Amino acid sequence: MRTYDEREVLFSRVALEKGTKEYDAFYKKHPHLRTVDDELRGKNFRDALKGSSYYKRVYLPLLKENKEYIKRVFFAGYDQKVSEDRVDLDPSFKEQLKEITRYFGATDVGFAKLTDYEYYSHLGGLSEELGFDTYGEKVVPRYKMAIVYTVEMDKEMINRAPHIEELLETERAYVKVAEIASKLTMYLKSLGYKAFGNNSEYYLGPMVPIAYDAGLGEIGMGNHLVTKEYGDRVRIGAVFTSLELPVDEPVDFGLQEFCKICALCMINCPSHSITHKTREVNGRTFYKFDDQTCYGMWLKGGTDCGTCMQSCPFSQGMDLEKVDQMKGNPVLMQELFDEHMDKYGRRNYLKGKLPIVDLKEGKNGRN
Numbered sequence: 001m002r003t004y005d006e007r008e009v010l011f012s013r014v015a016l017e018k019g020t021k022e023y024d025a026f027y028k029k030h031p032h033l034r035t036v037d038d039e040l041r042g043k044n045f046r047d048a049l050k051g052s053s054y055y056k057r058v059y060l061p062l063l064k065e066n067k068e069y070i071k072r073v074f075f076a077g078y079d080q081k082v083s084e085d086r087v088d089l090d091p092s093f094k095e096q097l098k099e100i101t102r103y104f105g106a107t108d109v110g111f112a113k114l115t116d117y118e119y120y121s122h123l124g125g126l127s128e129e130l131g132f133d134t135y136g137e138k139v140v141p142r143y144k145m146a147i148v149y150t151v152e153m154d155k156e157m158i159n160r161a162p163h164i165e166e167l168l169e170t171e172r173a174y175v176k177v178a179e180i181a182s183k184l185t186m187y188l189k190s191l192g193y194k195a196f197g198n199n200s201e202y203y204l205g206p207m208v209p210i211a212y213d214a215g216l217g218e219i220g221m222g223n224h225l226v227t228k229e230y231g232d233r234v235r236i237g238a239v240f241t242s243l244e245l246p247v248d249e250p251v252d253f254g255l256q257e258f259c260k261i262c263a264l265c266m267i268n269c270p271s272h273s274i275t276h277k278t279r280e281v282n283g284r285t286f287y288k289f290d291d292q293t294c295y296g297m298w299l300k301g302g303t304d305c306g307t308c309m310q311s312c313p314f315s316q317g318m319d320l321e322k323v324d325q326m327k328g329n330p331v332l333m334q335e336l337f338d339e340h341m342d343k344y345g346r347r348n349y350l351k352g353k354l355p356i357v358d359l360k361e362g363k364n365g366r367n
């Protein structure tokens with residue numbers, strides 16, 4: 001079994017400062033990553049957003065304020081004390097926790113058991129914005145269960161990828177994920193159970209494999225969680241807790257086979273970061289992915305691109321009755337894929353041209 005290490009995540013790597021002992025230690029161990037990481041280091045992709053100074057002045061704070069808001073929301077849950085008056089919850093109520101998580105704003109919910117391998121072995125310092133100095137800190141697995149949830153992102157906004165609407169919608173979903181995490185954390189603590197709400201500023205473990213374990217979807221060629229209903233047009237959140245819960249099983253609706261027919265995310269990726277080659281990590285299939293070229297694309301475009309998300313047929317909506325029957329049925333899979341292509345085509349807005357967000361001075365931002 002292999003643990004995930006947040007120090008290996010690209011955002012942790014490119015935040016390292018040259019000449020520090022953390023930088024030297026990391027690249028001594030991973031010398032093949034140094035050259036390209038150095039090119040990507042110290043840059044904020046949002047700085048590359050194309051547009052008039054007025055446009056940037058008005059829209060960029062909208063995104064920046066999200067971080068500040070998530071910070072405040074996070075500490076509301078984090079700082080709350082666990083009630084000493086613990087309520088013993090009966091099994092039927094535990095199932096209701098899914099409804100309560102939906103009530104807080106989640107789209108879908110599942111429960112997963114956490115082993116030590118679902119936690120990061122070490123933190124990569126990404127919670128610095130919250131005031132934590134965590135780089136290199138060993139993660140102690142304190143919780144055995146995770147309440148895992150998705151937040152759907154608006155289709156029309158995501159279909160504007162790689163333009164700024166996709167970034168706005170992704171960030172809106174991260175905010176929603178943080179709000180749900182905090183509400184749920186506070187609720188569980190008030191019932192007498194320990195809880196930690198993961199959010200985009202502070203993760204104790206990687207969300208995709210945990211969401212897979214909780215039965216929320218499968219892992220597609222783009223390395224995202226793909227759900228039957230919304231494709232990878234979702235953000236994932238998880239609250240880790242000491243409350244024992246019934247565990248959900250991973251689902252297999254045939255996505256692995258469908259991806260081999262489809263490959264639209266791979267074909268449409270402007271930086272050729274997605275591959276069809278797979279690798280197994282802890283019994284889960286991931287596709288080999290080039291995080292450096294992907295982030296390089298963000299730095300060129302000024303958004304987090306998202307073309308892979310809007311390319312996925314499941315993100316556009318599929319005939320769910322057929323999806324439920326497609327596993328082991330390549331003819332039906334081809335039919336579903338053909339139906340998608342007839343309706344939507346390849347959905348590639350890029351056609352290899354840069355800059356991808358081409359706003360003219362004085363225009364309102366839409367092109």
Ligand code: SF4
Nearest residue numbers: 269294305306307308
């Ligand atoms: S975000 Fe864009 S560049 Fe990155 S993998 Fe997806 S399509 Fe490719």
Ligand code: SF4
Nearest residue numbers: 220259262263265312
């Ligand atoms: S776009 Fe196609 S290949 Fe990529 S994850 Fe979705 S179904 Fe799989």
